[in-house]
Amino acid sequence: MIVNRLINCLIKRRHSTNKLRFYTNSYQKQTDIDQSVNLQATFPSRTHTCGDLRSSHVNQHVVLSGWAQRIRKLSPELIFLPIRDSYGTTQLVYRSPSLADYTNLILQEKLSQLSTESVICVEGVVIQRSQDTINKNMPTGEIEVEIDKLHCLNPANTLPFLPSDKKLSSEEVRSKHRYIDLRRDTLQNNLRKRSLASWIIRDFLVDEGFVEVETPILFKSTPEGAREFIVPTRTKGLFYALTQSPQQYKQLLMVGGIDKYFQIAKCFRDEDLRADRQPEFTQIDLEMSFVKVDDIISLIEKMLVQVWKKVLGIDLTNKVPFQRMTFNEAMRKFGSDKPDTRYGMEIRDISSFISDLSVLSEYYVECLVIKNGITLLSNSEIESLKLLDTSEDSKAKCEFHKIKADKLNSWFFDSHLLKHSSNLYDSFTKELNIEVGDFVIMNKRKKNLTKSWTLLGRIRSQFITLLQLKGILDISPLEHNFLWIESFPLFTYNDDTGQLVSTHHPFTAPLSEDIDNEEIKGFEHLINALGHGCPPHGGIAIGFDRLLTIISETNSIKNVIAFPKTASGNDLTVFSPSEISKEKMKEYGIQLISDKN
Structure with missing residues (x-):
């Protein structure tokens, strides 16, 4: 009786005619069922799931x-x-x-x-x-x-593909029918891990005294950061912007006395997409009052220990505290600001062997030795590494040397970079442990970095990928080397504009003469709040989607999101974004430029 009354109540709220639109079978035939009908299922309730029985x-x-x-x-x-x-x-x-x-x-x-x-x-x-x-x-x-x-x-109509197919259909077909693709075990498991990880993180942070606060998604347009998604209002000339992050709101919460804040937050950025980017994404957002850097680092390490233990069954206790490395050390040794340290093959700085002072005044000279590289790599694979020399940085020119028995010494003396250092051959080969069969790559790079990677860093990464594809290098998916990269440069030089730009975030103190008063108005609310008794505070935001790609051992965040967008920002399942009617555009005061004529 209680169930019937509840159904009747819902029907009355949903339809003024007191009738429920009820859809049955794959053709969605529509039937009107009077509210007085006892809506009981015509099939029995399941007693077990399909994974239960033993x-x-x-x-x-x-x-x-x-x-x-x-x-x-x-x-x-x-x-x-x-x-x-x-x-x-x-x-x-x-x-x-x-x-x-x-x-x-x-x-x-x-x-x-x-x-x-x-x-x-x-x-x-x-x-x-x-x-x-x-x-x-x-x-x-x-x-x-x-x-x-x-x-x-x-009954199911003929499907464009089956979830059990070993050979996957094209990404476009699977994206269009994502509801079928989601039946695959891999995606099912990924979404379950996502749900579990979210619960573990919330539970951990609440135990640590954090308060979960939902901040607004409809924000205002601000001059900093990436391109925004603009939301028109019916008040002509006024617009919202979807939040790129809860950064300003969480700082206002600190001013408001919320000592420890967290949120698993939706963020929106109108950026060019790639494998690890989506226009809408999720981040684990934290902020704390009266903290220092080490407090934040310690908290995150404890949180990740819990996630790895409860989601993957892996104990990371013996890895705490996580390794730390400066930005400069990471770029020198691995040619990346986010290096994978599960394998060696470090890049060596050979500037001390260079006698040409004109080179050293502006450049670092680096060397990557691929042990037994001549045997491990085919000629076509070596050529693919050489292509990075032109595709990634047109100004860089690497030297590639195969160390063969009949040319054991001549490669050194033929080197353009080492031509003035012939007397250092013995010490050079001994220092770098260069032997017959090795593949040696040398490059000079500018001391002022303009990217988050170097050319030798890209070549190193590509070589590792080739070895994994060939089955020569087997890195256990259970092996995780956690690493903090510290001391990032505040600014890097932009070759195209000739100006300094923020390396990772713009939260730095500018010179007073460089302050743009018009841009300051966009942050007036925050500046005023900071002057009304704001405690010292600090925080961090961890990309939840990217974290899950690591946990799920996948190479794209699309595989850990239920309904991701394509590289062009489209949702092929529901065909968004879509056009709106001229009446709707008029209501919001929108006119397409092409319509003006």
Whole structure:
């Protein structure tokens, strides 16, 4: 009675006609059901999920619901049908009795008409598989369910692809039918890890005394940062902007006395997309009053220890405190501001071996020695490394040397960079441990870095990728080397504009003569607040999507987001962004430039 009253109440709120629009089957035929009808499901409730059943359930009568997989019909009397839900797969079996009655004939007919990925509900008895048919690769592989009844809840039309296909369809096709792609085990597991990680982080931070505060998404346009998503209002000339981060709001919370704030926040940036970028993304946003840098670092380390332990079952206790490295050291040794330190092959600074002072005044000279590189790399792979010399930095010119027995010494004397250092051959080869079969790459780079990587850093990364693809280098997915990069430069030189730009964020104190009073007005609210008794505070924002790509061992954040955008910023599932009517544009005071004529 309570359920019926609740349904009736919802119907009255939803439809003034006191009728519920009820959609059934894949053709979405519409039926009007009067509110007085007792809305009871025509199929039984499931007793177990498709990943639950084990040998301990033998002889139990069960009800399972899920998606029908490919049928294996060995004969009209023996049919196998796997059923899958988000928890696992169970094999169903139909065995016709020697004297089939009308009910069995109906069941046979239903099975014969069943299409793959149809939504079904089955009733049956759990039976033990024979020893020779046990599937050890399935958690439910010791049993099967002998079908008594089958309810087809929603027959599936022909699908553009099947979730079980080993060869994936194109990304465009899968994006357009993301609701089918989401049935794949990989994406199911990724989203479950995302949910679990989110819960663990919230639980940890609440235990640490943090308060979760939801800050507004509709903000104002500000002059700093990336391009914004602008939201028009019906008040002509006034616009919101979607928040690029909760940065200003969380600082205002510190002024407001919220000692420890956190939020798993949605952020929006109208940037060019790539594998690790989306126009809308999620970050773990923190801010604390009366803290120092080491307090923040210690907190994050403890949080990640909890996430790795509870999501992956990996104990990181012996890795705490995490390794720290300065920006300059990372760029010198690995040619990247976010190096993967799970393997060596460090870049060496060989400036001390260079006698040409005109080179040293402006450049660092670096060397990368690929041990046994001539054997490990084919000629075409070596050429692919050389292509980076032209594609990544047209001003850089690397030297590539194969160390062969018949040219053991000559490569050194042929080097343009080392031509004035011939007397240092012995000490150079000894210092860098250069041997026959090695592949040596040298490069001079400007001392003032303009990017977050160097050319030798890119070549090193590409070489590691080649070795992994060839199966020569096997890095365990369970091996995680955590690393803090410290002492980032505040500014880097932009070759195109000839100006200094913020390396990673603009929160630095400018010279008074460089302050633009017009831009200051955009931050007047924050500046005023900081002058009304603001405690010293600090915080951090961790990219939640990128963190999950590491946890899920995937190379793209698209694989950890339910409905990601394409590289062009489109959602192919719902066809957004989309055009709006001229009436709607007029309501918001919008006119397309092309429409003015």
